[in-house]
Amino acid sequence: MHASVGDTLVVEGRRQGHPRRTGRVLEVRGRDGGPPYLVQWDDSPHPVLFFPGSDARIEHPTTA
Numbered sequence: 875m876h877a878s879v880g881d882t883l884v885v886e887g888r889r890q891g892h893p894r895r896t897g898r899v900l901e902v903r904g905r906d907g908g909p910p911y912l913v914q915w916d917d918s919p920h921p922v923l924f925f926p927g928s929d930a931r932i933e934h935p936t937t938a
Contacts, residue, residue, distance in 0.1 A: 875926055876907035882933040883913050883926065897924075899932075 877883065877899045885895045900921055901912035913924045 875909060875930070875932060877902055877909075877911055877932045878907060878934070880935060882935070883911060883924065883930060884933060885926070885930045888929055 879899055879902060881899045883897050883899055887893050887895075895915060895917065897913040897915035899911050900914050902908075903910050903912065903923070910923050910925045912921050914921045
């Protein structure tokens with residue numbers, strides 16, 4: 875997994891009824907865009923250091 879500042883991190887709910895969670899990557903602390911990432915989740919005012927699992931993906935912003 876490789877991310878850049880400004881990318882969106884998406885984590886799918888692991889069980890039925892658990893919502894998808896999205897957040898913005900504020901910092902990349904691993905080598906070459908790898909984890910961990912400092913993430914500002916859409917549902918929380920506090921940035922957190924996040925180590926993504928297999929249920930996570932990165933969405934890169936598109937330019938129009």
